[in-house]
Amino acid sequence: MKYDVVVVGAGPVGSTAARYAAKNGAKVLLLEEHASIGSPVGCTGLLSTRAVEECDLKPSDKFVFNSVRGAFVHAPDGQCLPVDGKKTKAYVVSRKNFDRTLAVMAVEESVELSLKTRAIGFRKDSSETGNLTERSGKEKSSHVKLKIIRSGKPETISTSVVIGADGVKSRIASYAGLGKPSRVLPGIQIEAPYASEDSSFVELFPGSPAPGFFAWTVPLNEKLSRIGLAIEPGIACKSGYGENSPLFYLEKFLRSNPHVKSRYSGGMLDFVVGGIPVGPQEKTSTDGILLVGDAAGQAKPTSGGGIYTGAFAAKIAGKVAAEAALEGDTSAGRLSEYDRLWRKGLAKELDIGMKIHDYMGRLEDNQLNELIGSLNTPSILNMITEYGDMDHPSVLMRKMMFSGNTLRLMKAFGTFLKTLF
Numbered sequence: 479m480k481y482d483v484v485v486v487g488a489g490p491v492g493s494t495a496a497r498y499a500a501k502n503g504a505k506v507l508l509l510e511e512h513a514s515i516g517s518p519v520g521c522t523g524l525l526s527t528r529a530v531e532e533c534d535l536k537p538s539d540k541f542v543f544n545s546v547r548g549a550f551v552h553a554p555d556g557q558c559l560p561v562d563g564k565k566t567k568a569y570v571v572s573r574k575n576f577d578r579t580l581a582v583m584a585v586e587e588s589v590e591l592s593l594k595t596r597a598i599g600f601r602k603d604s605s606e607t608g609n610l611t612e613r614s615g616k617e618k619s620s621h622v623k624l625k626i627i628r629s630g631k632p633e634t635i636s637t638s639v640v641i642g643a644d645g646v647k648s649r650i651a652s653y654a655g656l657g658k659p660s661r662v663l664p665g666i667q668i669e670a671p672y673a674s675e676d677s678s679f680v681e682l683f684p685g686s687p688a689p690g691f692f693a694w695t696v697p698l699n700e701k702l703s704r705i706g707l708a709i710e711p712g713i714a715c716k717s718g719y720g721e722n723s724p725l726f727y728l729e730k731f732l733r734s735n736p737h738v739k740s741r742y743s744g745g746m747l748d749f750v751v752g753g754i755p756v757g758p759q760e761k762t763s764t765d766g767i768l769l770v771g772d773a774a775g776q777a778k779p780t781s782g783g784g785i786y787t788g789a790f791a792a793k794i795a796g797k798v799a800a801e802a803a804l805e806g807d808t809s810a811g812r813l814s815e816y817d818r819l820w821r822k823g824l825a826k827e828l829d830i831g832m833k834i835h836d837y838m839g840r841l842e843d844n845q846l847n848e849l850i851g852s853l854n855t856p857s858i859l860n861m862i863t864e865y866g867d868m869d870h871p872s873v874l875m876r877k878m879m880f881s882g883n884t885l886r887l888m889k890a891f892g893t894f895l896k897t898l899f
Contacts (some may be wrong), residue, residue, distance in 0.1 A: 481507045481590075483796070484637040486597045486622055486839065488515055491695050491771030491788035492643030493580040493589075494533060497778050498796025499641070500743030504803055505637065508581070508589050509626065511596040511644075519750060521835040522782075523571045524665060524680065524696050526868040529786035530569060533580060541575035542731060543698045544616035546743075549680045552737060553850040554685040554843035561862050568680075568868065570696055570704075589694055592628060597649055599625040600640065602766055622766045639813070641768045643788075646753045648773035654764055659775025660757025660832075663691055663782065666724035667706025671743035672803045673698055683738075685846045687731045689713050690839040691782070695738070707731060708754055708782060710839055724751065726782070754782040762820075763813040770795045770851050778869070779835035785870050787828070791820040856866035 481504075487509035496508040524546065530537055537545075548569040551559040554720040584742045585591055603621045624635045642650025646662055649774070675681075683693040690710025706728065713722055721851065732742055758775035762768065770776070770802040771788035778787060798816040802808045854857070865874045 479507075479633075479635050481505050481635065481870060483507075483638040483639045484509065484622075485641040486645055487643035487645060487771075487773070488591065489643060490533060490577055490578070490580050490785055491523075491792045492566070492641070493577070493584045495641050495643055495770055495792035495796040495799075496585040496589045496791050497580075497587045497839050498793045499800040500584070500589045500593060500796075502779075502797050502800035502804075504796075504800035506589045508584060508591045508595060508802075509595045510591070510593050513594050515581045515593075516574035517894075519577075520571055521750075521752070522694065522696050522706065523573045523576075524568050524783070525571055525576075526535040526568050526783065527566060527784065527791065530571075532786050532789040534580065534583070536685050537569055538579075541571045541579055542569045544570040544677060546570060546680055547696075550569060550675065550679050550681045551850060552681060552683045553847045554687070555847045557847065557850060557854070559677075559801050559850045559854050560677075561859065561866065563864055565867065570698055595623055595626050595628040596628075597626050597640075597644070597653075598632075599653055600624075601706070614801070625758045626631055627716070628828060638764075638798040638808045639766055639768065641770055641799055643808060644772050644773055646676050646755045646772045648769065650761070650767065651769050651773050654767040654769075655762055656764060656767070656769060657759045659755035659759060659772075660763045660876075661711050662753040662755050663708040664724050664726050665708030665752055665782070666705060667704055668746040669702065669704050669748035670746045671701060672697070672703035672705060672738075673741045673743070674703060675741075680734075681737075683707075683731070683735065684838060685841070685843045687735060688727055691835075693731050694729075700705045702747070705732070705738070754784075756782075756835065758825075758828065761814075761817060763810065763817050765813070768799055768810045768813060768816050769894075770796045770898060776824065776828070779831040783868065787824055791816075794819045794823075827870055827872060830875065832871070834871060834875075844874070885897065 483499040483504045484507045485492045486509050488508050496506050500506045513663045547566055548562040577699055577755050596746045601623045601761040604637045622637050622640050626633050640646050644650055677697040687693040688707035691708045693707035695705050697703045754777055755772050755775045756777055756779040762774040770791050776787045776791055777784035795816050802812045867873050
């Protein structure tokens, strides 16, 4: 079996990459190791409006549970910073239905989908081929022999390019020697009865409830929310269950945070654990291989969201992979165009996001109390409403630097704002 492009992983990012490879003329196979699309899920399912749009979708009752327009940011001392976007900023979705919608779109673009299929290794057969792009000299084309287990039986598939969209524990990244994202934040989430103060607002709890990151409640409706947290990897214990594990912090958060305790009814309807990869590898391409989404560490360090950034990169990956395969040049040099293009669009925001992540993660509770208190003024809240952007935090940071609140903000942030740009 010979394909131009094989995409490993049929999540939103993989399905988008496969669809764009097919749109650009490639014969594409999309592999998913699980028996169904969208399960299991390790995600809050909170997608910015831009993320849905980037996937070429419009919000639909088929996958949208709830619309969100803002956030209540709760300081460790209990004070609340209300951030109101005044209009829908994000959707709470059923990831199962969302993922399946994107997989169907890929199949409708003539992508071949294979479930219960796991990649277990590959080898590359390199050959010299004429340069079909009319540049001088010869270009090396790597044909990848991808080893898979399909429905329990071993097979070998031949392809020009493999796109690894197989998540935070990417086998393709490991097989290709491309390494891992800079760090992975361990996280945990339950779906549980919870009486939201306002179901059009998420709740965020930075500081000691989730050291290095934050805890959250994401409402599906007035009576049901997804409650979870992620922590800095250096804090988490390796066993995952003892003190300093995500589970330890979640249980402590549910029973000891006064605001949450008063609204959480106990029990759970769902339970997931996972990791948030932040900080992309130095290279996300090599001979015959591209990495995209969580496999490439493209999640936003500020929020942990990866659909917008992943879909943005997936479109580039699909197009570059298809064109390279059809040209007969799948060398590292040719495929490095993917690295150049996705970084041109995303690297600046990811870098600023990482600086924000690291700065916020180092703050003690008393510093967070002071910071949140300093931001809680009408003029600053209006600025956040006007310029706040889940996907592009640098826009708001720039506006803050040059606002009439500079002295107040510099007192809160210290020299942090100066170091961003």
